[in-house]
Amino acid sequence: MGATVNKITNAALPTHIGRFQPIDILGRGAQGIVYLAEDTQLGRKVAIKTLDKKRQDAEQLNQEAKNVSQLNHSNIIPLYEIGFHNDNPFLVYQYYEGEQLKQRLQKENKLKQFEAVNIINQVLDGIGYAHNNNIVHRDLNPSNLLIDKEGNIRVMDFGISVIAGTMTTNTDVTGTANYLAPEQLTNSELGPSVDIFACGLILYEMLTGHQVYSANNTMAVMYKISNETVAPPSKRNSDIDKDLDTIVMKALEKDPANRYANVIEMQTALKKYLKVDDDDDDTESSDSSTSSTIDFLLRRMKRKKDFPAVSAHITEINQKSSMSGVSSATELSNVILKDFALTTKVIRLVNSSFYGQFGGEITTVSRAVVILGYEHVRAAVLSIILFEHLQNNEQANELKNAAYTALMSGIIAREKAKQLQQISEDEVESAFVTSMFHLLGKLLSIYYFPEEFEAVKTLVSNRGVDEDQAMRSILGVTYEQLGRGIAKEWQLPDIIGASMKKLPEGVVPVAKNPEESLRHLACFSNELCAITNDSDDREQAYEELAARFNKSLGTSKDGIADLLDTSIKEAEEFTRILNIDTSNVTVFKNLRNNIDDNEEAEQSTTINNNATIENGVSIETVKVDKKTPEQNQHDILVNGIAEITDSLLSGSSLNEILTMVLETIYRGMGFNRVLFAIHNAKNKQVMARFGLGKEIDEIIPEFRYAITNTEDIFNSTIRKGTEYIVLDVDSDEYKDKIPAWLRKLTMPTTVVLYPLIVNKKCLGLIYADNDDSNINISMEALGFFKTLRNQASLAIQQAQK
Structure with a gap:
């Protein structure tokens, strides 16, 4: 038992309670005072609850002590012993450092949904264990729920617990008025449902920041409990959805028979709300609560x-x-x-x-x-x-610096990987991605859960806990667990998820395989960037980091300096391509300040800083972007044709050539769809093989037709080798020549058909269309289209030899 200590004068403290020496007051309640005390015999701190003799006779006290002493659960504060001081009874509990939920709510008003559900689930774990031992708490309220720095909950003060079903209201009504169940106010038999009701009240309060029943006096509160209809929590907090409303309101049914029958039933409803699937356990952890938390957070992201x-x-x-x-x-x-x-x-x-x-x-x-x-x-x-x-995103500095840091980590790992014999060329790129995604969970937390992220930072700053502890307290999982869950959702390669796992402290051993090397690189590069962002004594930190990874990656302090020098230049090139100014980015500025102050480094930095204008667009990029869309498309067509010519001469495969042809047409002429269809002369059918563009995956399987004598443009292209440039499919000239199957499939405005003829036989066609009636196709562009068609025909001819 414990809470945040309330400082009072020593004069207000008794000199001793039995063999215990009071130190401070932890709290005051209707039944008495709770002290933080020193056990003078065993030399440990304990929590002592003194009781008003007039309100508690010895027989009931002995029953209470007997009840509580039976309980041994991680969510319940254990009772050590019972004693008497000046004929007043007192109970000695384990001292547990924590904050009362009441204090948390006074500071934060209301809690995030998942945090509230996580807290009440832990409370249900504790009281469920007590119920299985035929013990009912009967006084659950935010004052007797303690939260430690890691977010763990402990229920204290089973001081009015009774053997289930044996006490009725013929005995005095006992408990905190605002959290009593209706049956506690009437001549009714009491059981576990009173604790279920209290859990509903506490959950409601955590979600809304309001007590369900409050008034100026106890009698008014009791009247409301018996007679007042409760509005769903969503009426006070619009972020709460209908499913959570239903759970809370069932727990608050005035008739015990209509509430959850037991703790397990309520927990099952909460797990269902979080979409827990017991048959699909998280492959990275057997802890079902972690799996349910990630599932819940993904649901929030998807909204x-x-x-x-x-x-x-x-x-x-x-x-x-x-x-x-x-x-x-x-x-x-x-x-x-x-x-x-x-x-x-x-x-x-x-x-x-x-x-x-x-x-x-x-x-x-x-x-x-x-x-x-x-x-x-x-x-x-x-x-x-x-x-x-x-x-x-507009969350400016925090998120942007985290994004730049992730990029910088990837580039550092990429450059370091090039130096390692155990890393292949392809794995160099894997090092880049795994390191950039190493802190994916943190990156997306900043982006999608900014309030919770700030709460995590506050916990780390004010309470001295580490990020993992703070994350578990606020969101229920660590950044690593969240990142790996998202990696699984996105179907990222297994190595990316595996590389998110932190390395233990101390010297990192030699990697046993390339996968371990990639994980070591990810951890090294991210730790290096963390030092660059946060460390006061970077030189000492670099030296320690070099020693930590020396066996695994062959790092040295001088090597780190050279690595940073190379990496910052690569990062500047990368961000230049994306039109991003890095001159005011924290991690980049810190890295520039740490590289050798030689002439080349100064020149590189000067060029980078001078090559930017407002809105972060580089001068070189501006020159490129000054081209009109028509000029850019012209360049795509010209360069594409040249590249395809080189590929034809170098013996590239037919599929590679055809794909390049389609892409050049698609990008260079602004079509919505471009596809290649093959003519099967034996079956007299034409069917699409592959293509690019809008809804192409759905169109390819349906784009097929039989060769007939019908005078539509598709039959004419195959039978006669006719080229068609149809700018308006509804024009008088073409409206009757566009087959119904095409109109049903794509509803285009413009259609271009070019046959693929090899050795005087039409082997297929290239189809392109556009949904925009304002498209302008120049004669020059059509000339390029014909050249590309000819290159495709030549590739087919070469493949037949």
Whole structure:
């Protein structure tokens, strides 16, 4: 038993209570005073509850002590012994450092939903154990619930507990008036349901910041308990949903028969609310409460308007770039090409010095996938999606610095991985992604749970607890557990989730395999950035970090300095590609201040700072962005044709060439959809094989037709080799030549059809369309289209040899 100590003068304290020496007062209640005292025999602190002899006879006190002494549970404060001082009885309890829930509510008014549910679940654990031992508390209220710094709950003061069902209101009504059940005010048999009712009252108060029953005097409170209808908690707090309303209101039924029959039933309802699936245990932890917490937090995230979109995007990227290699370059390219801004940045990034070994020769996403490989492209895409998603929020400094720190950690790990023999070229990119995602749970907590994140920081700052303890107290899980749960939701590679796990303190041993090396790199790079952000004595901290990772990664203090020098330059190149000014970013400024003060470093920093204008757009980028959309599309077409020509000469596969052709048409001419369809002469059918664009995954399986003598544009293209540029499908010239199956499938405004003819035979076609009637297709663009079609035909011809 314990609480926050209330300082009083020594004159107000008794000199001793039996062999115990009072130190301070922990609290006062209707039954007496609770002291913090020293056990002079055993040399330990205890909590002593003195009782008013007039209100408690010895026989009832002995029964109370006997009842409480039976209880041994982690959520119940145990009774040590019973004694008498000056004929007044006192109870000796374990002293438990914690804050009364009442005090917490006085400071915070109301609690977050999950925190409130977590607290009441722990209370139910404790009283459920007591109920199984035929003991009812009968006085549950926020004053006798203690919360420690880790968020654990203990129920104190089973001082009015009775053998279940044996005491009725023929005995004095005992308990805190505002938290009594209706049957405690009438001549009714009492049982565990009175504690269920009290839990409902406490949960209601935590969720709303209001007592259910309050008035100026006890009689008025009792009248309300017996007669007043309670409004659902959502009436006082609109954030509470109907399901939680239902749980609270069932616990507050005036008729005990209509409440939850027992603790387990109420806990089951709460778990169902949190969507716990007992048959789908979390693979990373057998603790079902952790799994339910992550499930609950994911539900909250999914209610945010942007989370479903970014979640779906990342999940699809991972599905298409899976390690199995089943997905084709076309499928991965199509996911990226859905987002024009992302496509542009990916192309610019893979042609920058960040991927300098490719010499700026890549002009299509599909070519990037083929040349760089899935892992390189996935690293580029995931880093851009996550980084831009986070830094685009208005939560300014806290979130943005965390996002930049994550990026910097990834780049540091990438540069360090290049120095390690045990890391392959593909694993260098894995090091980048795993390190950038190492603190995913924290990043998304800042973004989606800003209030809870601030509460975590306050706990860490004011109470001296670590982040894990504070997170468990506020959100019920650690940042690591949340990050790994989201990684599973997004179907990220297992190595990313595994690399989120912290390393124990002390020297890190040599890694047993590349996967361990990636985890070590993730921890090293993030610890290095943490030092850069927070440490007062960075030089000493760098030296200690170098010693910690020397065996595993071969780090040294001088090596760290060189690593930071290289990494900051790479980071500046990366952020330049994304049009982001880093001159006022904390982690970047600190890193620049820590690199060697040589001429090259000064020049690099000067160039970076001078190459920015308002809104964080670099001069070099502005020059690129001055081009009109038409000029950009022209460049895409010209560069794409040149790249395809090189690919034809270098012997690239047919699928690679066709994918590049479709992508160049798609990006360079602004179509909504582009696809390649093959003509099966034997079956006299044309069917789509693959494509790019809007809803293409749904369209491909349905895009097929039989060759007939019908004079529609699709039959004419295959039978006669006719090219069609239809700017308006509803024009008098073409409205009867557009087949019904196409109108049903896509409802386009503009359609372009080019046959693929090899050795005088039409082997298929390229189809492109647009839903915008204002599209303008120039003669030059159509000339490029024809060139691309010819390149596709040549690729087919080469493949047939």
